[in-house]
Amino acid sequence: METFLNQNSVRDALGVGGIDFVSCSPTVYQAMLVDWMRNLEVGIPALLEDGIKLLVYAGEYDLICNWLGNSRWVHAMEWSGQKEFVASPEVPFEVDGSEAGVLKTHGPLGFLKVHDAGHMVPMDQPKAALEMLKRWTKGTLSEAAASEKLVAEM
Incomplete structure (x- = not known):
């Protein structure tokens, strides 16, 4: 999945530029820690x-x-x-x-x-x-x- 989504042609079609796709992003994980264990x-x-x-x-x-x-x-x-x-x-x-x-x-x-x-x-x-x-x-x-x-x- 990562190989496919990181192809230049797929990135161009999705309009994401040079952003690498990762299935579990540590950047996203860190940003969401403020919601950890909160009753939403x-x-x-x-x-x-x-x-x-x-x-x-x-x-x-x-x-x-x-x-x-x-x-x-x-x-x-x-x-x-x-x-x-x-x-x-x-x-x-x-x-x-x-x-x-x-x-x-x-x-x-x-x-x-x-x-x-x-x-x-x-x-x-x-x-x-x-x-x-x-x-x-x-x-x-x-x-x-x-x-x-x-x-x-x-």
């Missing part, structure tokens, strides 16, 4: 109340931001749709006919546990990560799961 969840309910869509995802083998801890704070977060979110079913997140994860959604909130992935979901499961991002940005992340659920209920 406190501002999220207001965003949800305003209809801002939020997708929280985690690889099932992530040791840094484990899926269970992420699932717990998402479920415990107080907002007007909390009860409905907690009660909503988990449905398979399928990519190319195979289960790539487990998805839970209600209103603007979604939580996705990605199978066979660690902290770097896009590196571990690039096809699933791309499909997740494409569906989420199109607003169809839960629609595919909902239609699969309806077929399963027939």
Whole structure:
């Protein structure tokens, strides 16, 4: 990935000039240390109340931001749709006919546990990560799961 992204033709196409791509930049890491271990969840309910869509995802083998801890704070977060979110079913997140994860959604909130992935979901499961991002940005992340659920209920 780094070799590809550091090709001059790719850098030119992305418009990044001579900046080297690194998968885990120490410069970015140092700049983000001020956010380390801060509870940023406190501002999220207001965003949800305003209809801002939020997708929280985690690889099932992530040791840094484990899926269970992420699932717990998402479920415990107080907002007007909390009860409905907690009660909503988990449905398979399928990519190319195979289960790539487990998805839970209600209103603007979604939580996705990605199978066979660690902290770097896009590196571990690039096809699933791309499909997740494409569906989420199109607003169809839960629609595919909902239609699969309806077929399963027939």
